[in-house]
Amino acid sequence: xxxxxxxxxxxxxxxxxxxxxxxxxxxxxxxxxxxxxxxxxxxxxxxxxxxxxxxxxxxxxxxxxxxxxxxxxxxxxxxxxxxxxxxxxxxxxxxxxxxxxxxxxxxxxxxxxxxxxxxxxxxxxxxxxxxxxxxxxxxxxxxxxxxxxxxxxxxxxxxxxxxxxxxxxxxxxxxxxxxxxxxxxxxxxxxxxxxxxxxxxxxxxxxxxxxxxxxxxxxxxxxxxxxxxxxxxxxxxxxxxxxxxxxxxxxxxxxxxxxxxxxxxxxxxxxxxxxxxxxxxxxxxxxxxxxxxxxxx
Numbered sequence: 001x002x003x004x005x006x007x008x009x010x011x012x013x014x015x016x017x018x019x020x021x022x023x024x025x026x027x028x029x030x031x032x033x034x035x036x037x038x039x040x041x042x043x044x045x046x047x048x049x050x051x052x053x054x055x056x057x058x059x060x061x062x063x064x065x066x067x068x069x070x071x072x073x074x075x076x077x078x079x080x081x082x083x084x085x086x087x088x089x090x091x092x093x094x095x096x097x098x099x100x101x102x103x104x105x106x107x108x109x110x111x112x113x114x115x116x117x118x119x120x121x122x123x124x125x126x127x128x129x130x131x132x133x134x135x136x137x138x139x140x141x142x143x144x145x146x147x148x149x150x151x152x153x154x155x156x157x158x159x160x161x162x163x164x165x166x167x168x169x170x171x172x173x174x175x176x177x178x179x180x181x182x183x184x185x186x187x188x189x190x191x192x193x194x195x196x197x198x199x200x201x202x203x204x205x206x207x208x209x210x211x212x213x214x215x216x217x218x219x220x221x222x223x224x225x226x227x228x229x230x231x232x233x234x235x236x237x238x239x240x241x242x243x244x245x246x247x248x249x250x251x252x253x254x255x256x257x258x259x260x261x262x263x264x265x266x267x268x269x270x271x272x273x274x275x276x277x278x279x280x281x282x283x284x285x286x287x288x289x290x291x292x293x294x295x296x297x
Contacts, residue, residue: 016058016068020088021081021109026095028109029088030054030081033068034117041075042120042287044280045110047138049129049153049265050201056128057267061186065273067126072210074280077120081109083134085200097200098162101210103137107160109142122147122290124283128267129233130201133208140215148286149219149251150279152226152259152266155234156244157209162233177230177263186268209292217248222289223248224255226275228262249290252289255282 016033031054034040048056057067057080064070071078082088084102086097094164105135110123123145127135132154139149176182225244227236236258245254257278262271 002281015072019079019113021112023084023105023108023112026066026084026089026105028081028084028105030079030109031058031068032077032079033058033072034077035075040076040077040118040120042077042124042283043077043113044071044076044124044126044283045106046078046080047083047106047125047127047131047135048080048086052128054082056080056265059186059268059272062268062270062272062296065276067267067272067276070273070276071280075120076124076280076283077117079110079113081106083131085223086284090111099133099137099204102134103141106134106138107141107143109126114145121144121214121287124148124150124286126150126279127152127154133204133211136212136219137215139221142218142220144223146224146281147290148224148227149281150224152275153228153231153233153264155225155227155236156212156240156247157235158205158233159235176265177228178231181230181261181263181269181271182265183270203287213247215251216244219248220252222253222255222282222286223251224257224279226257226259226266226278228264228266228271229258229260230263232264277281 016031018032019032021028021030023098044067046057048054057078068078068080084105085097089095123143124147125135125139132151135149135151139146227234241256244256248254259266259271259275263271266272266275
């Protein structure tokens with residue numbers, strides 16, 4: 001087995017850099033990192049959760065374990081996009097912040113990226129928390145290049161009482177889990193990438209269990225869902241996991257796993273490398289399935 005080098009030289013023109021993408025009524029910001037000196041396998045589009053921005057996937061406190069640090073070394077381009085209402089559209093610019101509107105805008109942004117850059121053998125969606133809702137909805141809306149859907153920090157039904165009487169500050173604290181599960185310096189380093197929870201997104205969260213059944217039923221690519229060991233928001237008992245699997249009735253496969261030693265913000269924690277490696281391995285299986293499907297007599 002070939003070892004993944006701990007460090008690689010960073011080239012300013014290829015490694016994490018800002019990007020702007022036309023999304024119709026708005027221009028979305030983000031961060032992109034691409035492979036250096038190796039063939040491009042595919043494009044991972046990463047969608048952040050509430051109270052965060054695209055830098056969630058480029059954590060400075062654990063850069064080599066972050067998605068944007070790790071994926072290019074495994075042959076994947078990683079594109080983390082600021083959802084509408086975040087990043088370049090966080091000011092007074094009008095954007096549709098509904099889950100459906102965000103998914104539509106991100107679909108346009110992906111198309112804009114596809115026009116300017118190679119995407120390899122297909123697009124892989126990776127969504128966290130509220131971004132998981134948007135990712136499932138984007139998969140529901142459909143994209144011919146989509147090969148797989150990876151979701152973390154997002155489920156079907158909330159734990160009892162989780163969303164009741166919570167303001168943005170308390171919700172933010174709940175989201176992290178045990179501080180010992182994060183590298184030293186994480187909370188300081190991520191201050192610029194965090195914000196108060198958007199009231200509109202909190203309101204939409206209440207309706208997610210109803211929306212989930214509708215959109216999950218139309219997803220037609222392999223699905224992988226990961227729950228942190230210390231996930232505070234979502235039910236993950238055996239009955240709930242069975243209900244999630246049934247909801248993706250048209251998906252070729254559904255994988256559901258628990259990530260040990262992890263809180264809700266998986267991509268920032270000590271378990272980030274383990275989670276991201278598993279996500280890339282899942283996307284490799286998705287690419288293989290697409291290849292075999294296309295070549296099968």
